[in-house]
Amino acid sequence: MDRAEVFGYIPDGKYKTSVAYFSMEFAIDQALKTYAGGLGFLAGSHLRSAFEMKQNLVGIGILWKYGYYDQVRNGTNHMACAFIEKDYSFLTNTGIIFTVTVHNAPVHVKAYLLKPEVFGCAPVFLLSTDIPENDYLSQTITHRLYDPNESTRIAQNIVLGIGGAMLLDILGLTPDVYHMNEGHSVAPNFYLYDKFKNLAEIKKRVVFTTHTPEMAGNEAHSFDLLQEMSFFYHLRTAEVKALLNIDGDNFNYTLTALKFARKANAVSQMHGRVARQMWAGNTGVCEIIAITNAQNPRYWMDAEISQAIADGQSEHLVLRKKELKRALFKVVADQCGKLFREDVLTIVWARRFAGYKRADLLMYDWPGFLNLVNNPDYPVQIIWAGKPYPEDDGAIALFNQIINRTAALPNCAVLTGYELQLSAMLKQGADVWLNNPRMYHEASGTSGMTAAMNGAVNLTIPDGWVPEFARNAENCFLITPASDEFSVMEKDKLENKALLEILNHHVLPMYYERQSDWITIVRSAFSDIMPAFGSDRLACQYYNDLYN
Template identity: 50%
Template sequence: MTQMNNFPSNQHNNHLYIPAKKFQKKVAYFSMEFAIHQGLDTYSGGLGFLAGSHMLSAYSLKQNVVGIGMLWKYGYYSQARKDDQTMEPRAIQKYYNFLEDTGIEVGVRIHENFDVKVRAYLLRPEVFNTVPIYFLTTDLDSNDYLSRTITNYLYDANEVTRVSQSIVLGIGGAKIMEALGGADIYHLNEGHALPAFYYLRDRGITKDQMVFTTHTPEKGGNEERNAYYLNDCGFFGRNLSDEELRKEMVNGDNLNYTISALRFAKRSNAVSKLHSKVADGMWKNYENISKIIPITNAQNEVFWQDVDLKKAFVKRNQTAFQNRKRSLKQQLFQEVLKQTGKLFDPDVLTIVWARRFAGYKRADLLLHDLHRFEELVRDQNRPIQIIWAGKPYPMDFDGIGIFNRLVKYTAEKPNLAVLVGYEIDLSRKLKLGADIWLNNPRITREASGTSGMTAAMNGAVNLSTNDGWIPEFQRHGENSFVLPEIDHLLPVEQQDAIDSDNLYAILENEVIPLFYEDKEQWMNIVFKSMEDILPEFGSDRMATEYYDRLYS
């Protein structure tokens, strides 16, 4: 390991500020993605947005937290369009002159004792007001070509590369923390960095120092691979014997990242109260797992909330609020015009659906009954405008198919638009410009979801199924609109039919009439939503709760 002369060596200086007295315990927070700024492309979606808000609040609270992430050469992907407007993923190399080369370099074994070098680059707190975050790369002259490509793409489709990424983040990250003096608590944000726990156990780190956050009830989000294959890859930091491997196996010869992390951790958390019940149901039949407590996800208000909207809300000045909202809608509609050639009207009710395009999130639920939907969007007396945005995983052909279907369907419709480039900047524009934030996943499938929180901070009213964080917030007709709960065990076709009927009914009978015919009551709902969202769903609460309930 080499170290730059100007890189500080003592523990507090490594942290780069003196932590607050109540947050002295040093925490290493491992995450595959961090959404910190539009100019730092190290995230794909909700997991990164959550981690970014956590790091922002940890800094403002002066918590003794250090982030460990990955420096993706090409980011996730850049979302563009083909010549027919359908989606095209592009790989564009990124450069960040604000990251500091720490000179700290460690080696990790990946396949057949091959030593891969991992170097840490530092994001200092003063750059984006976060805790220190160390971003790891294998794109080094000292590595061979294949080793250099490990940190090319977030969630690389190649399985060997994906496993290697976990080893780099987990074992490489743990070794970087050793070079920085170690930590009192090692926190895995999802199971991607699981190799860290195996390595740390062999280094004498105890169960009391390991905690884990599980983020999804989706099978694809809880990685599972053959344990013998992982052993050959170097996943465990050393070669485990067959007897040791058998202790790690579930579902045949497999290792499930989530189950293993739950077994390592002294305490784990789900990301909403509903998710904690779902997670308990998912993992209750496996032995020796840690207790899963709910710590509901949250977002950073300083980062996401428009200052002028907040001022108008605090004063309950409806006129000032509506004027600012109208201006923000016009800014959003400039983006709509640029991308689609459509002129949207700031005085028209604007509905936004924007998040990752995954099947269970049902981006196209509004199109379930086309006749009924088209009656809504053709109404000249009470017009509506709808915007969709989001990035499917580039190898999720079902998600891309839904995206492209919406592109083609909306192409000739003047009040419907599909936008590309759903990253921090576009996300902010959509949340500032939306009147209704539409969220319609199948119930129990969304662990938390946080986009509706930041939308509510900016006066967008949530229209949602009662899933994720929404049950902890919603009061239908007072601060939001919520579809009636249905039996989540019904066939998905039935769920979609019932939920779409309820969605049309709420729009036809409640949302649209209220927006146009009772502005006073509409603003009461907007202000009540803003009142109820903070501080409960602000990330200062979440970051504090991690110390109080997970790290204690």
Template identity: 45%
Template sequence: MKPTAYFCMEFAIHQPLKTYAGGLGFLAGSHFRAAKRLNQPLVGVSILWSYGYYDQLRDKEGYMKVEYIRKYYDFLEDINLKIPITINNNTIWVKAYKLEEDVFNTCPVYFLTTDIPENDDFGRSITHKLYEANNIIHIAQEMVLGMAGYEVIKECENVEIYHLNEPHGLPLIFKLIEEHGLDYCKEHVVFTTHTPLPEGNETQDINLLKSMGFFGNVDVKLAERLGGNPFNYTVCALRACKRANAVSKRHKEVCDDMWKHVKDKCEIIAITNAQDKYYWQDPIIRDAAKKYDIDLLRERKMELKEILFEEVADQTGKIFKKDRLTVVWARRFTAYKRPYILLYDEPRLMELLKKKKIQVIWAGKPHPNDNNMIATFNWIVSKTRGMKRATILTGYELKLSKLLKQGSDIWLNTPKLRHEASGTSGMTASMNASIHMSTLDGWHVEWAAMYPDDSFTIGDGVRDDDAYVANCIYNLLEEVADIYDTEDWWFKCCNCVNHIVEYFDAERMAREYAEKMYR
């Protein structure tokens, strides 16, 4: 069977390989681990970011600062392949490296870089930073992924299906149109959308794209017929692909409504995101839950909390206690996820921390150019500095993410309704006996419907203002604190660990992609 080529801007495969920013990369990493175990023919195409996303460090006063530190990897194979592409009428050379399957037990991934001596300063800078704010460089990155990625795959693999995981690699479509025609695209390309808001779907001036060479030799009139003017990447993908998928059932409802005006679009189905239990789940937690050995589950959970609290003490100088209900809010720092919500009524939070034996940890990375969210992060730093049993951590990457998921008791998710396409961090927390507490959005809609007793739902799914949501969270935490560390609590944790992998494990997701998208 011929492989599917999976184009994605980021892959979170393992901590040493820093080529990811957040959930999109986490999803790709889990997909590629699961597909390898299932012997599915899948090959990845991505970019080798010289400086990664960024390194989230602290300045001398303890506030977050952005640093760019060059990355080096000796486990990537140099396949001695360089591809020329044209950007802004200039030749840019793209070099390919390969992550072999046996390095991290994944399907193989080709990583592309322009940071080589053959290019000038602009050319080298294209693959320096993931999600570069400079729009010209950003478009050039997309051209590298789609155009050079296609040429590398054509040279190295015999591919049947091309999968765009988000439309960053959209120039791939125009390469295929140029060589095989639009009808070929509609039979051989599939597309996953992760963005539930119209403004979150990228648009560009079509003349800018044309001048940069984004469409290759394809007539701009055809490009406009596909994506409009301004040119909408998602609309183009929906019109040029065989099939598309949303990443949860709720997200499909949102997509159907959001794109109902688009004529000649392909079918949009739902494939709910999932995560890889073999990477994320602690094996002792897994085995204890299977046997409903509550004593062993509790013992192991306390050990994992102590490991997490060593990191807390090292970063912040605060000593957390393992017998307290530990609430974690950790994910990408962006406004719709409401990282500030626990501090909405600060006296109420202080009362919970003092009287209900609760402790709280925040973590997450804002975009390096999102000054508002960086200010929010540092505001939480300042708020929690003198607050006992509350703190915020830096360096939210795979390693810290696993520590937090294995060491937390409550995984708090607070997106504004109809803003979260799926969200996956709570899945891996639930695999480690951390109960998901979330507004009724994304994957939580399905989880709460399947097993309502295995999670906590914030609010009624209708009202969504901050005051209401914050009050619901405080009320829930008061109730939860009273049952924490009881026999009922650990029984609930066993159910949660056992039930979550029935549907939200990556092997189910990988099979669905193979059957519903690639076949």
């Protein structure tokens, strides 16, 4: 794959293996709205490190006309979803238009290029069907990331997978490895099968990253609908079932990707064990290793915080943290009309709003929560932020319920607009980064990594990546999980009790009474995060353990 002639990106000679990285999301910069959450944050950091090391890699994604959605407020101060057309002058129009077959009809696809020098990432081709050559229905395929219509989502998968593989051929690029980042991009395998007519030849070229530790979260559709949508390229349903030794009426994206790939990876050591157990009963599944997620420190980390920790300058560290808190608190004041104080311990809960992440766990015992936020001896400030899926009425209701319940509390705020920029400000302004999902539901999670890069202390359930990092009361504070013998409701009750206990008796007294001990934890967290959970390690591990 000769990149120099195509887009002026010359890889380092030590990265001989060429890679095409397929992903529905890329969170590369605040200005480019091609992401929803953690999957995109991972892809963005990966491509930034790939660029910095000049790895032989190119991204394949979709140019979403309306992004995911813009999170705004309605007239009652509740969250609302706005779909606003995006325009990007910094993308390069390649002039390439080609057709893919969707629902037995041609759909025209236009390719744009995000050049490496724009945001400092490996080159990314972004595909769009929103062009005059298409009818309106075909144009809408690339309008909304994770469109709620099932047929539209399948069409998106076809454009990404088959369209992306076709584009590489049009460009004359023949990657050694096709990397599917999550099951959305499983479709190129059918294009490759049409080319090679041999499953073994595909396996030589395909690797896969799985991100979902629950069976229900792995996307599946009926064979009949997929056949009707032209998902299998030139294959028929019976041929697909025979090729992959699949029975039943439904086609599972993840299972299929595991059968096409020569090797796959889960995104934490714990997730690796879960994933191997999940898919163990299926024939033809490839080896699943673990490559723990990571984030790019040069993008996320505040330089002054980093320098103060490196130099052992505790006073500078404290002063810089207060500066960053003041910047965040301007956003709080602007959105919520509440004035936070830089000398008060600030707890942040911020990530995708989904039921299992339990944004409201801190409130489970309401009198206990009020005691926490009204404690005159150890004052606290709490901020929530995050984006629910726009059709997840339960998560949106929870978001708005937290707004309602905290409206009268001057030290509690709920922020909208949770994207890269706000995410960075929250991590820089947090003293405590709260992470309390239900155990075994978080494949990895990465927000706590970037929080620790910015002088915040994790208060967390030991799920996902956390067991690979955590040393309780040394580099973080761990919430003891309730036994699996209890019901979900009882677990929430017990873990809320454990959370309040840690805050009231350990976190708050240390922050206010033993600042040197607090700074020791901040420093320990920073040194344990870097470089183990920086994306340079991740990018190298992908090359060494998955690509080569």
